[in-house]
Amino acid sequence: MIDIHSHILPGVDDGAQTIEDSLDLAREAVREGINKIIATPHHKNGKYENRKLDIIREVAELNEILKIEEISLEVLPGQETRIYGEIIQDYKLGEIVTLNDGGNYLFIELPSTHVPRYTEQLLVDIQFERLTPIIVHPERNQELLQNPDLLYHFVKNGALTQVTAASVSGAFGKTIQNFSIQLVEYNLTHFIASDAHHIKSRSFKMNEAFDVIEKKFGVDWIDLFLDNAELLVQGKSVYREIPEKIRKRKFLGIL
Numbered sequence: 662m663i664d665i666h667s668h669i670l671p672g673v674d675d676g677a678q679t680i681e682d683s684l685d686l687a688r689e690a691v692r693e694g695i696n697k698i699i700a701t702p703h704h705k706n707g708k709y710e711n712r713k714l715d716i717i718r719e720v721a722e723l724n725e726i727l728k729i730e731e732i733s734l735e736v737l738p739g740q741e742t743r744i745y746g747e748i749i750q751d752y753k754l755g756e757i758v759t760l761n762d763g764g765n766y767l768f769i770e771l772p773s774t775h776v777p778r779y780t781e782q783l784l785v786d787i788q789f790e791r792l793t794p795i796i797v798h799p800e801r802n803q804e805l806l807q808n809p810d811l812l813y814h815f816v817k818n819g820a821l822t823q824v825t826a827a828s829v830s831g832a833f834g835k836t837i838q839n840f841s842i843q844l845v846e847y848n849l850t851h852f853i854a855s856d857a858h859h860i861k862s863r864s865f866k867m868n869e870a871f872d873v874i875e876k877k878f879g880v881d882w883i884d885l886f887l888d889n890a891e892l893l894v895q896g897k898s899v900y901r902e903i904p905e906k907i908r909k910r911k912f913l914g915i916l
């Protein structure tokens with residue numbers, strides 16, 4: 662299994678602080694059945710900046726240590742970039758790294774409270790650069806929770822999304838869990854990933870999430886998510902079903 666979102670690099674953001682933390686995460690990843698993991702340190706989120714060349718070097722260093730420790734996990738480069746106006750310029754300057762440095766898929770993090778008005782245009786502009794934006798954990802954004810049609814719009818216009826495994830398993834509460842399950846149901850998400858930060862506070866939960874999805878939707882959905890992570894790492898096109906608007910369910914016959 663491939664995990665496309667993690668904070669496994671030591672000392673670069675609010676994920677692993679030390680190499681021991683990284684190794685703890687790596688061992689736990691292997692226990693979860695993960696053999697490849699993309700390191701996606703925060704970038705430009707107001708607190709952390711991690712540029713492409715630094716990330717690539719740190720990934721290589723961590724892979725060396727994993728080899729010495731005989732942990733069979735391969736770390737690949739990536740980045741979790743907070744949305745900002747100059748993303749495309751900075752990509753051209755070589756500061757932004759696509760997932761697995763494949764030149765195809767770009768993680769975009771929205772602020773947790775709202776969706777900036779320029780988001781729609783920027784997601785289109787990114788695609789003009791032949792990159793596919795992937796909105797990370799949309800289920801944890803307050804504005805999208807209130808107005809999921811906005812996310813439908815982004816996906817309809819070519820953006821992909823990644824839901825966090827712990828959101829599906831219920832670690833962020835019932836509201837976020839239900840919204841995450843709706844995002845799966847209405848074809849509004851394409852990847853499930855851990856966003857693991859630390860084995861104690863924010864671990865992988867991938868298998869727990871897949872158990873929930875299997876019970877609700879069947880095993881085919883799990884295969885789709887597993888395949889999509891693989892296709893992404895290979896730089897190929899991923900599966901996307903036609904997105905639908907989330908319909909509010911009738912409650913006791915009253916809409």
Ligand code: FE
Nearest residue numbers: 666668741856
């Ligand atoms: Fe993250």
